[in-house]
Amino acid sequence: MTLAEALEIPRGITAFVGGGGKTTAILRLAEELSLHGRVLISTTTRIYPPPYPLLIDPDIAALERAFSACPIVAAGCAQGEKLGPPHRLEALCVASDYALIEADGARGLPLKAPAEHEPVIPRGAKLVVAVMGADGIGKPVATAHRPELYAALIGKPLDAIVAPEDAARALCHPYGQKKGVACRWRALINKADGDSALEAARACAR
Numbered sequence: 001m002t003l004a005e006a007l008e009i010p011r012g013i014t015a016f017v018g019g020g021g022k023t024t025a026i027l028r029l030a031e032e033l034s035l036h037g038r039v040l041i042s043t044t045t046r047i048y049p050p051p052y053p054l055l056i057d058p059d060i061a062a063l064e065r066a067f068s069a070c071p072i073v074a075a076g077c078a079q080g081e082k083l084g085p086p087h088r089l090e091a092l093c094v095a096s097d098y099a100l101i102e103a104d105g106a107r108g109l110p111l112k113a114p115a116e117h118e119p120v121i122p123r124g125a126k127l128v129v130a131v132m133g134a135d136g137i138g139k140p141v142a143t144a145h146r147p148e149l150y151a152a153l154i155g156k157p158l159d160a161i162v163a164p165e166d167a168a169r170a171l172c173h174p175y176g177q178k179k180g181v182a183c184r185w186r187a188l189i190n191k192a193d194g195d196s197a198l199e200a201a202r203a204c205a206r
Contacts, residue, residue: 002032003025003028003029003032004029004032004033007029007127007129007186007188008127008184008186009029009033009098009127010126010127010184011037011097011098011126012093012098012099012124012125012126013093013099013101013122013124013125013126013127014029014098014099014100014101014125014126014127014128014129015044015101015102015103015119015121015122015125015127015128015129016100016101016102016103016104016128016129016131017103017104017114017118017119017121017128017129017130017131017177017179018104018106018112018130018131018132018171018177019104019106019107019108019109019110019111019112019131019132019133019136019144019145020106020109020110020111020131020132020133020134020135020136020190020191021110021131021133021188021190021191022102022104022106022131023047023048023050023102024190025129025131025188025190026041026050026100026102027041027050027051029100030050030052030072030098030100031072033097033098033100034071034072036097036098037071037096037097037098038067038071038072038073038096038097038098039071039072039073039096039097039098039099039100040063040073040074040075040092040093040095040096040098040099040100041072041073041074041075041100042074042075042076042083042085042086042089042092042093042099042100042101042102043076043083043084043085043101043102043103044085044089044101044102044103044119044120044121044122045084045085045102045103045104045105045118045119045120046079046082046083046084046105047076047082047083047102048081048082048083049074049076049082049083050074052070052072052073052074053066053069053070053072053073053074054073054074054075054076054083055073055074055075055086056075056076056077056078056086057075057076057077057086057087057088058075058086058088058092059088060088060091060092060095063075063092063095063096064095067096073096075089075092089101089122090122090123090124093122093124099122101122101125103119103120103121103122103125103128104118104119104120105118105145106145107145109133109136109143109144109145110132110133110134110135110136110144110190110191111132111133111136111143111144111145111150111162111167111170112144112145112146112150113144113145113146113149113150113152113153113170113175113176114146114149114175114176114177114179115146115149118179119179119180121180121181121182125183126183126184127183127184127185127186128178128181128183128184128185128186129185129186129187129188130171130177130178130185130186130187130188131187131188131190132167132170132171132177132187132188132189132190132204133189133190133191134189134190134191134192134197134198134200134201134204135191135193135197136162136167137162137163137164137166137167137197137200137201137203137204138161138162138196138200139161139162140158140159140160140161140162141154141156141157141158141159141160141161141162141166142158142159144162150170153169153170153173153175153176154166154169154170164200164203164204164206165203165204167200167204168204168205171187171204172187187205189201189204189205
């Protein structure tokens with residue numbers, strides 16, 4: 001079974017929130033889905049440019065030309081070394097078979113709680129995938145992105161250790177990784193490398 005099959009990625013827009021490997025998941029899914037259609041990678045926040053043909057704030061005609069040469073295309077607006085959302089994001093998504101949109105940031109950390117302005121789920125999203133790194137379990141709450149908010153979500157102090165049930169609570173909390181979700185939702189527990197991380201991931205899933 002592929003990751004796309006496991007998550008039941010639909011045609012249309014899939015948004016990715018949380019921490020712990022959103023970009024890696026998007027790149028893997030893009031490769032899998034490119035066997036079945038044209039894949040757009042973009043963002044409603046900021047991302048590093050993916051390793052695919054990159055269009056800076058394109059129109060539909062430019063996207064169509066890019067797709068004729070490669071089934072995976074990235075699009076955004078230049079913001080320093082990163083990409084911000086393109087101005088025509090909604091139209092670009094409609095012109096693609098699959099649109100994989102990074103809708104949250106975590107500064108590379110495995111656990112996070114969203115701030116008031118987060119996540120930025122695009123209109124028309126059919127699926128939200130909440131990503132979490134299993135390597136954050138067993139570490140202090142203070143190591144999460146926005147640790148004070150994470151502590152409030154799970155009801156523990158900053159120096160407490162994140163248990164599997166804490167991580168599950170943050171994933172499923174309406175002010176955690178289900179915040180703003182009005183469509184189908186899936187959790188992806190990532191970075192379960194090694195026996196201890198894999199057991200932590202399984203305990204969180206349970």
